[in-house]
């Protein structure tokens with residue numbers, strides 16, 4: 435097989451390429467260029483190289499209509515993850531380029547991270563760690579997580595895994611999803627409610643919706659103002675789901691007690707991002723889905739999709755399914 439791919443996904447470059455997924459690609463005879471940038475490529479960088487490649491493995495790199503049109507030889511855009519909002523599906527489909535993703539690989543890990551963030555906030559783990567290292571001994575009073583009301587915005591693969599974990603903590607779960615899975619709610623005793631009810635009722639609100647026009651700034655000044663003063667917000671989905679300025683104001687004015695966010699409107703965030711000033715927020719560098727187990731599983735799915743496509747077969751894990759029926 436004489437085909438050439440670009441690996442832009444940072445996690446694939448740093449991890450998966452050195453493991454079994456990398457071996458599978460090499461054994462298939464694929465020529466592989468690896469980005470050495472250590473972060474997502476820009477549109478300009480992609481435009482200058484994309485024409486050379488039959489396939490690309492992306493993380494959050496912007497696969498805009500311009501980039502896809504310039505990629506005249508592209509047959510596949512393989513997302514190493516599940517959030518494919520950085521890929522213009524319409525442009526890819528129009529050009530008969532498969533867009534694939536890795537459902538099933540990451541939801542356990544993100545759900546685990548969500549609970550890690552909930553506990554870190556509720557029990558002041560991060561503040562306590564910083565204080566002890568400074569020689570301080572503040573006996574900070576936390577709150578319980580057990581028996582609290584948990585609100586989930588977006589009850590998909592990750593949201594459901596969060597629900598499953600919550601059962602061990604005897605939590606009441608409220609969920610908003612326009613395409614709610616009623617059978618799942620019935621099975622796990624989840625209350626299916628409207629969006630405002632989630633914000634008004636819950637002690638912990640966690641966001642797991644994809645980024646779309648309808649979800650951009652779904653957490654905003656108005657919805658934050660509905661939350662209780664002792665409530666907390668978790669965002670492991672996408673930065674643009676939360677209006678960062680409104681979140682800053684709500685935390686600064688103690689309208690909510692705390693937040694933990696793994697994702698930002700701009701990644702990495704600017705050094706002068708005002709959220710850095712606040713003590714009542716935990717910030718992590720988009721690692722909620724990063725575990726060696728997940729990266730291996732996800733990398734295997736990417737490698738399978740690339741090899742199948744470049745052999746002229748229909749890849750598994752296709753997002754733009756219209757192409758399969760064409």
Ligand code: NAD
Nearest residue numbers: 516517588589590591592611613642643644670671722723
């Ligand atoms: P999914 O597609 O299985 O679930 C998303 C759910 O959101 C669906 O049930 C959908 O109906 C619902 N939804 C759509 N519009 C909505 C709206 N307006 N309000 C509320 N819910 C709405 O996706 P998933 O696998 O659960 O992943 C969710 C998101 O998590 C991804 O899109 C991605 O952006 C993000 N993610 C982040 C990381 C990370 O490392 N931080 C890793 C993986 C995924």
